[in-house]
Amino acid sequence: MPFGPLPAAVPPSWYLTLSAILFALGVLGFLLRRNIITVFMSIELMLNAVNLSFVTFSYVLKRVDGHIFSFFVMVVAAAEAAVGLAIILTVFKNRQTLEIDEVSTLKN
Amino acid sequence: MQLWLIPVLPLLGFLLNGLFGKRLSKPAINAIAVGSVVMSFLWVVKTLSGLGAFSGGLEETYKEHTYTWIQSGTLNISVDFAIDRLTAVMLMVVTGVGALIHIYAVGYMAHEGGYYRFFAYLNLFMFFMLILVLGANFLLLFVGWEGVGLCSYLLIGFYFLEKFATDAGNKAFIVNRIGDFGFALAIFLVGNHFGTLDFQTVFAQIKTMPVEASAGLFTAISLLLLVGATGKSAQIPLYVWLPDAMAGPTPVSALIHAATMVTAGVYMIARTSQIYLHSPWALDIVAIVGLTTAFVAATIGLAQNDIKKVFAYSTVSQLGYMFVGLGVGAFSAGIFHLMTHAFFKALLFLGAGSVIHACSGEQDMRHMGGLRKYIPITMVTLLCGSLAIAGFPFLSGAASKDLILEAAYEHAPWMYWVGVFTAGMTAFYVFRAFFLTFFGEYKGKPASGHGHDDPGHGSHGSTHESTPHESPAVMWIPLVILAALSLGGGFINIPHFLEPLFPAQEGEPARWLEYVATAAGLAGIGIAYLFYVVSPSLPESLASSFTGLYNLIYNKYFVDEFYDATVVEPVVDGSRQLLWRMADMRVIDGAANGIGTTARGIGGILRRAQSGYIRSYAAWILAGSILAIAYIGFMGAAR
Numbered sequence: 158m159p160f161g162p163l164p165a166a167v168p169p170s171w172y173l174t175l176s177a178i179l180f181a182l183g184v185l186g187f188l189l190r191r192n193i194i195t196v197f198m199s200i201e202l203m204l205n206a207v208n209l210s211f212v213t214f215s216y217v218l219k220r221v222d223g224h225i226f227s228f229f230v231m232v233v234a235a236a237e238a239a240v241g242l243a244i245i246l247t248v249f250k251n252r253q254t255l256e257i258d259e260v261s262t263l264k265n
Numbered sequence: 266m267q268l269w270l271i272p273v274l275p276l277l278g279f280l281l282n283g284l285f286g287k288r289l290s291k292p293a294i295n296a297i298a299v300g301s302v303v304m305s306f307l308w309v310v311k312t313l314s315g316l317g318a319f320s321g322g323l324e325e326t327y328k329e330h331t332y333t334w335i336q337s338g339t340l341n342i343s344v345d346f347a348i349d350r351l352t353a354v355m356l357m358v359v360t361g362v363g364a365l366i367h368i369y370a371v372g373y374m375a376h377e378g379g380y381y382r383f384f385a386y387l388n389l390f391m392f393f394m395l396i397l398v399l400g401a402n403f404l405l406l407f408v409g410w411e412g413v414g415l416c417s418y419l420l421i422g423f424y425f426l427e428k429f430a431t432d433a434g435n436k437a438f439i440v441n442r443i444g445d446f447g448f449a450l451a452i453f454l455v456g457n458h459f460g461t462l463d464f465q466t467v468f469a470q471i472k473t474m475p476v477e478a479s480a481g482l483f484t485a486i487s488l489l490l491l492v493g494a495t496g497k498s499a500q501i502p503l504y505v506w507l508p509d510a511m512a513g514p515t516p517v518s519a520l521i522h523a524a525t526m527v528t529a530g531v532y533m534i535a536r537t538s539q540i541y542l543h544s545p546w547a548l549d550i551v552a553i554v555g556l557t558t559a560f561v562a563a564t565i566g567l568a569q570n571d572i573k574k575v576f577a578y579s580t581v582s583q584l585g586y587m588f589v590g591l592g593v594g595a596f597s598a599g600i601f602h603l604m605t606h607a608f609f610k611a612l613l614f615l616g617a618g619s620v621i622h623a624c625s626g627e628q629d630m631r632h633m634g635g636l637r638k639y640i641p642i643t644m645v646t647l648l649c650g651s652l653a654i655a656g657f658p659f660l661s662g663a664a665s666k667d668l669i670l671e672a673a674y675e676h677a678p679w680m681y682w683v684g685v686f687t688a689g690m691t692a693f694y695v696f697r698a699f700f701l702t703f704f705g706e707y708k709g710k711p712a713s714g715h716g717h718d719d720p721g722h723g724s725h726g727s728t729h730e731s732t733p734h735e736s737p738a739v740m741w742i743p744l745v746i747l748a749a750l751s752l753g754g755g756f757i758n759i760p761h762f763l764e765p766l767f768p769a770q771e772g773e774p775a776r777w778l779e780y781v782a783t784a785a786g787l788a789g790i791g792i793a794y795l796f797y798v799v800s801p802s803l804p805e806s807l808a809s810s811f812t813g814l815y816n817l818i819y820n821k822y823f824v825d826e827f828y829d830a831t832v833v834e835p836v837v838d839g840s841r842q843l844l845w846r847m848a849d850m851r852v853i854d855g856a857a858n859g860i861g862t863t864a865r866g867i868g869g870i871l872r873r874a875q876s877g878y879i880r881s882y883a884a885w886i887l888a889g890s891i892l893a894i895a896y897i898g899f900m901g902a903a904r
Binding site for chain 1: 513875876877878880881884887
């Protein structure tokens with residue numbers, strides 16, 4: 158029995174705390190970093206932090222909804238990565254920069 | 266009986282010519298335009314003979330339901346067509362004279378631009394006129410009424426490149442709006458009090474209503490209807506548009522502004538005679554309006570030099586006679602005069618058109634003269650028409666005019682005397698026109714100058730010889746038919762025919778009334794002969810010895826100037842200052858601009874949030890979500 162209930166298991170609150178820390182890191186990264194790719198990775202970080210909460214709650218509540226949700230999030234994240242990287246490539250091609258504040262044509 | 270075919274045939278002609286006329290050849294346009302009206306006429310004849318109108322039948326109204334037009338609550342308005350003897354007379358006049366004028370127009374308009382447009386409008390006019398005559402309720406009558414007004418406007422302004430023509434069209438349309446306003450109010454009153462607009466139902470209800478208690482209502486309706494009638498039938502105070510309407514082509518003047526449309530007011534009053542008979546006061550006003558108009562228009566006609574203007578004022582004057590007939594209760598005499606007038610006035614106008622055609626567009630009688638050598642057929646037919654309108658014994662005009670005058674004498678002798686005097690003036694100015702045109706020496710300008718005095722007809726000039734020429738057969742054959750009708754039309758006993766609708770008046774009028782009226786007409790002819798053939802210098806010396814009076818008449822009593830000063834200018838100024846500068850520019854534009862400025866200002870503040878920096882958006886989102894979560898947490902804690 159490879160995956161038995163662990164004695165003295167890690168309590169769910171730890172997972173949630175980790176998730177919150179990861180999410181906060183993602184937010185900070187998004188707000189503070191200027192490189193578009195870093196910002197992009199921060200988004201991925203936030204998504205996965207949320208995934209972690211989903212799975213944790215799914216485990217605590219003994220329901221599969223959370224698992225399903227996290228799969229959805231992964232699918233979306235994959236799609237987003239494809240589109241987002243393409244956009245980043247195009248931006249770099251056109252502007253020769255990855256500075257996020259340089260890309261502000263839509264202001265006002 | 267398929268009554269709907271009568272108006273729909275000209276409508277088809279209008280649609281065909283109006284939509285495809287540009288691509289059709291002239292013979293095709295002629296065939297459609299004239300054919301549709303002639304077929305309509307034949308259908309009228311067939312319908313009437315089927316109903317026995319020619320053999321003493323048709324004593325009751327024959328009505329046909331086509332479809333329900335408006336159904337709202339208890340109000341039910343159908344497109345119903347009805348024929349009684351009054352309608353029968355009108356139908357024969359409208360389609361018969363209309364067909365003749367259409368044929369004439371083929372010759373008259375042959376060289377004009379916009380040929381198909383002209384005939385399309387003319388057919389549309391026939392459609393609306395027939396709707397007006399056939400309609401079995403007030404609303405349908407009103408539809409026709411407005412429709413003929415529209416066509417009148419379109420055809421007066423037919424030469425739309427000329428400013429005076431479009432101005433005249435506008436004038437006719439706007440003056441008629443005033444009248445139509447009264448008519449519309451009358452219809453609302455009828456609908457309000459009777460709950461229906463159907464003629465038969467309304468008149469049946471009136472018969473059972475108490476006379477004294479409802480006199481006020483009937484007087485109000487009658488007077489409002491009269492306002493409408495004065496507009497359409499060119500009576501004082503709204504007659505001013507008709508003389509200007511002569512800016513249209515001559516067949517239009519003959520058909521619309523002499524024979525048919527302008528008599529719509531007379532027809533409408535005769536149609537609603539049941540209402541008028543309950544309001545003697547309103548009838549008196551009708552008679553007085555008619556008599557004043559007849560007299561005033563006749564005096565103006567004395568001093569006009571444009572041949573069409575003379576006949577225009579003559580039309581106004583003759584319409585006044587019809588109103589006198591209606592007003593003194595002799596409805597059948599009024600309708601009789603309507604019919605004979607349609608014959609001889611259409612003839613006079615078409616004859617005048619033929620004269621103008623002969624003189625290559627000249628309309629001023631002072632530049633005509635001596636035309637009897639050149640255009641004998643026109644002269645003979647015009648003589649018939651002039652004799653008829655002058656009241657020459659046994660001719661159509663005398664028969665109907667004497668009936669009206671006799672009825673006026675029964676009503677009030679002074680009306681008779683004014684009418685007789687007016688008849689004398691009528692004979693004078695019509696024969697003045699006749700003598701000026703056909704007698705004396707030809708005073709036309711040499712070859713180079715023709716056509717310029719009448720821009721409307723000017724395009725003609727270059728295609729013709731400078732000497733006057735007789736019109737083609739397509740023009741003089743209708744003239745001959747109308748001349749025959751003018752001579753013999755008096756023997757069609759319309760008053761007897763209309764007896765089921767308008768009972769004959771009792772008592773035989775005194776013979777001398779007729780003799781005096783005839784004498785007045787003959788005297789008028791004699792004086793005209795004396796003035797314009799025997800001693801042509803006499804009128805000028807008369808005019809110079811009565812300068813003030815002559816100028817007053819020559820300038821049409823300055824009525825146009827008076828209306829300009831009292832009505833037109835204030836309305837224009839008020840519209841410009843108050844409605845345009847104040848209401849439109851300040852209030853309405855101000856409100857619209859103010860809303861725009863406000864929206865811009867708010868936008869100017871809000872757009873600062875749109876920095877274009879993704880991270881600032883993210884910070885806003887973060888702040889927002891923190892706020893939201895804090896709120897939820899706080900509320901959760903409070904619960």
